[in-house]
Amino acid sequence: MPQPDPDLLIDFNDVLIRRSGVTLVGPVSWQVELDEKWVVLGPNGAGKTSLLRIAAAEVHPTSGTAHVLGEVLGRVDINELKPRIGLSSSALASRVPADEKVSDLVVSAGYGVLGRWRERYDKVDTDRALDMLESLGAEHLAARAYGTLSEGERKRVLIARALMTDPELLLLDEPAAGLDLGGREELVARLTHLAMDPDSPATVLVTHHVEEIPPGFTHGLLLKEGEVVAQGLLDTVLTSANLSEAFSQSIALDKVDGRYFARRSRLPGRHRHR
Numbered sequence: 001m002p003q004p005d006p007d008l009l010i011d012f013n014d015v016l017i018r019r020s021g022v023t024l025v026g027p028v029s030w031q032v033e034l035d036e037k038w039v040v041l042g043p044n045g046a047g048k049t050s051l052l053r054i055a056a057a058e059v060h061p062t063s064g065t066a067h068v069l070g071e072v073l074g075r076v077d078i079n080e081l082k083p084r085i086g087l088s089s090s091a092l093a094s095r096v097p098a099d100e101k102v103s104d105l106v107v108s109a110g111y112g113v114l115g116r117w118r119e120r121y122d123k124v125d126t127d128r129a130l131d132m133l134e135s136l137g138a139e140h141l142a143a144r145a146y147g148t149l150s151e152g153e154r155k156r157v158l159i160a161r162a163l164m165t166d167p168e169l170l171l172l173d174e175p176a177a178g179l180d181l182g183g184r185e186e187l188v189a190r191l192t193h194l195a196m197d198p199d200s201p202a203t204v205l206v207t208h209h210v211e212e213i214p215p216g217f218t219h220g221l222l223l224k225e226g227e228v229v230a231q232g233l234l235d236t237v238l239t240s241a242n243l244s245e246a247f248s249q250s251i252a253l254d255k256v257d258g259r260y261f262a263r264r265s266r267l268p269g270r271h272r273h274r
């Protein structure tokens, strides 16, 4: 087996997941480098979350080779790998107890647990948790119970938690899902700030919507029915032709101030008068 490239945080070669004889995603070959911010985009059921779960070291591929942070999945102790990966997902969100205090939820990531674990945490850790909350505009929520937060506040708190361990790789699965316009725009602004920070980790953001892509993201992987439609630099991947192929309808795409906006386009000639 070839030696892992130290500059590649994700290095998948012909990775495929099959369950009950059905291919969920793959074969996908995909490389993510140190300073890259990727968007994984595609319609419902395209295999985005399945791919992200391999990157999060939560599942092994059925076939192909997956290196994550230079380690081969299947050979490395996943418990050693996980603190190096920051993950925010709805699956994780649904496991947070409603009475969990926000500051405890964030600080406990540093101890590799969900929920309060120690009676007292080290001051350096509680300070860092507050810093992470502040970077997501959520420091005022530190003393609140998680169950009392709005959807947008929960998303930002979970991203603060994902950043707590200073991960080498940040994985965000549909961070804007369920947010209203204001909440989405607030989150996009925070993620833009993060993406522009030269010290921020390599990031993979999964979404269905091009409107949720923060400026500063560099690369895209477009999936349809488990297969790659296009991948590479974001502007070359996000085209009307590629989106139309992925979403199986004619899509028009605009880019304004670094943001993307998509809509269904009229079929050619349909509106013409004879």
Ligand SMILES: Nc1ncnc2c1ncn2[C@@H]1O[C@H](COP(=O)(O)OP(=O)(O)OP(=O)(O)O)[C@@H](O)[C@H]1O
Pocket (backbone or CB within 6 Å): 019, 020, 022, 023, 024, 025, 042, 043, 044, 045, 046, 047, 048, 049, 050, 051, 208
């Ligand atoms: N354990 C499983 N057994 C069988 N099929 C599964 C399993 N897990 C996922 N699938 C199927 O695999 C396909 C890909 O699912 P996945 O969640 O990766 O897609 P997705 O692109 O993230 O979708 P969405 O945008 O709707 O969240 C879907 O058709 C889903 O029903």
